[in-house]
Amino acid sequence: MPIVTTRCVVLQTYSYSDTSKILRLMTLDQGPRSAIARGALRPRSRFGGLIEPFAEGRATLYVRENRELDTLSDFDLVKERQGLGVDLVRFAGASVLCELVMRLAPNHRDQGLYRTLVSGLDALLAASEDRVEATVLHHLWRLVGVLGFEPHLADCLMCGRPIPPGASACFEPAAGGLRCDRCGAPGGLVSPSELAALRMLVSENAGLPAVDGLQRRMLVDYVRYHLAEGVRIRSLEFLARISA
Ligand SMILES: [Zn+2]
Secondary structure, rough: OOOOEEEEEEEEEEEEEEEEEEEEEEOOEEEEEEEOOOOOOOOOOOOOOOOOOOOOOEEEOOOOOOOOEEEEEEEEEEOHHHHOOOHHHHHHHHHHHHHHHHOOOOOOOOOHHHHHHHHHHHHHHHHHHHHHHHHHHHHHHHHHHHOOOOOOOEEEEEOEEEOOOOEEEEEOOOOOOOEEHHHHHOOOOOOOHHHHHHHHHHOOOOOOOOOOOOHHHHHHHHHHHHHHHHOHHHHHHHHHHOOO
């Protein structure tokens, strides 16, 4: 039975039997893994309070071939991130990041995805009150991009003409990008300033714009269409509701 020690983020936990916990982990070296932490719910468990969602640590796992479920034998906490649970929007954003990774991470090592997740969680923890929502949207868009679903915002999906700064366009989540005003706008036009904000949110290094309900709706619609594929992502619905 190979033993693996790897840095990881706890994505989700649930109780199993009266005393154990099942964990969904994103690991740095092995990609997503599920593991059982035996005895984690006992009062004096060595895992007590450590293996909570958003926490990062160094996990030692017993991996059995052809088994989906590893056994957690040790967990050295690196960062707990419980502060994310104090604020609803931070919590919702962190939950969506984790749920998307849980559902969509490829089944192998993906260090870029791991780093995107960790930098999103840390940014949410550090964001000042007035920038929490923009931080949530920016890091969700970054994750969408790293998962391979970045929207196309440079030119019109129909005619291919560039959509310059200062022009309006229609954002079409299902088509994965923009439609220029000449090609018609079944969904209504997005103003130049809203387009500029969207481009900043999607871009890696552009800084954070002011955001409003339209930015939130565009992200939620896009994720629903491209990444949820009919599966209800509970944390996304929660994010849409609490910030409405
Ligand atoms: Zn066009």
